[in-house]
């Protein structure tokens with residue numbers, strides 16, 4: 001067996017010409033590692049409207065990983081960490097690195113003929129509860145939300161995440177608060193207690209707005225408030241906690257275990273949401289989960305990009321005793337994303353299950369071939385890239 005990484009291919013994927021979902025994640029980046037023995041492993045890096053910087057960063061990581069033994073995940077990652085001056089604070093660098101880390105585990109699993117979860121602790125969770133995201137395109141009024149949410153519940157989901165704050169940004173008007181209350185209240189009265197409502201703030205508010213909005217929605221018993229504050233106001237989270245009765249979740253912009261350790265030990269967060277594709281990959285996620293577990297904190301991984309991310313994330317979820325719930329966009333993906341993995345996992349009736357494939361699963365090479373693109377993601381200056389399409393509107397604007 002020769003477990004050296006021989007060839008490295010960096011691939012940008014997306015749909016040409018057409019924009020089927022929000023600009024969010026309309027392109028994804030893959031790395032394809034081929035070993036000296038001809039085994040293939042895939043990893044994914046998110047683009048987050050930074051396709052070209054992430055892609056360039058992947059070339060930097062490639063220099064470090066080329067020729068290395070793919071079994072030596074710790075050493076290879078550490079070698080990049082040592083060489084990357086901005087690693088702890090740069091999403092491009094951590095995303096690029098994460099793709100290589102995930103692809104290494106895919107190779108390890110394929111070499112040993114076993115799914116990755118069996119190598120990192122084995123099965124704790126067989127059925128993995130999912131929550132739906134990406135379902136509320138063009139929803140502005142309470143009726144819009146209820147109508148689409150009914151479809152989500154029909155699909156079998158028992159939890160859904162959404163951002164009810166329209167075009168309020170940084171501050172919030174009384175009207176904005178009232179509309180958010182109407183949306184969340186309408187969903188709560190439609191579904192009663194049987195559906196969990198996860199409130200996404202998208203890091204959009206400064207302190208006073210976050211406090212006002214959070215207190216106003218409390219009576220509808222949200223599952224969590226996600227990123228209620230601008231990410232660079234994290235120190236204000238402690239103030240928020242004096243007002244909130246709802247748990248605070250965050251993590252999609254927290255880039256490694258050391259930064260998670262800070263959030264967790266300073267008691268700034270109640271539920272963590274690491275994103276495997278920007279926080280260091282599979283082994284780093286295990287470490288982040290262990291730090292959280294040491295403080296009694298559950299983990300609900302962020303998962304907003306492509307199926308390789310989902311497959312890697314589910315392999316970790318399967319092994320975690322402090323796993324809470326898993327984000328899923330799959331039902332609302334364009335077909336190319338739905339078909340990008342031939343097997344690896346299934347989503348049925350609101351629950352994920354791994355299908356027992358070696359590594360993280362099988363990638364459909366013909367889709368990889370067919371949907372290659374190059375260049376930047378589309379940009380729309382009327383709507384920030386981080387909202388679900390058609391929702392950054394005043395509530396009377398349809």
Ligand SMILES: O=C(O)[C@H](O)[C@@H](O)[C@@H](O)[C@H](O)CO
Nearest residue numbers: 022024133202304386387388
């Ligand atoms: O938690 C999340 O998934 C994110 O904040 C974000 O990645 C998505 O919600 C995005 O806004 C979808 O358009």
Ligand SMILES: [Mg+2]
Nearest residue numbers: 200202226252
């Ligand atoms: Mg989010």
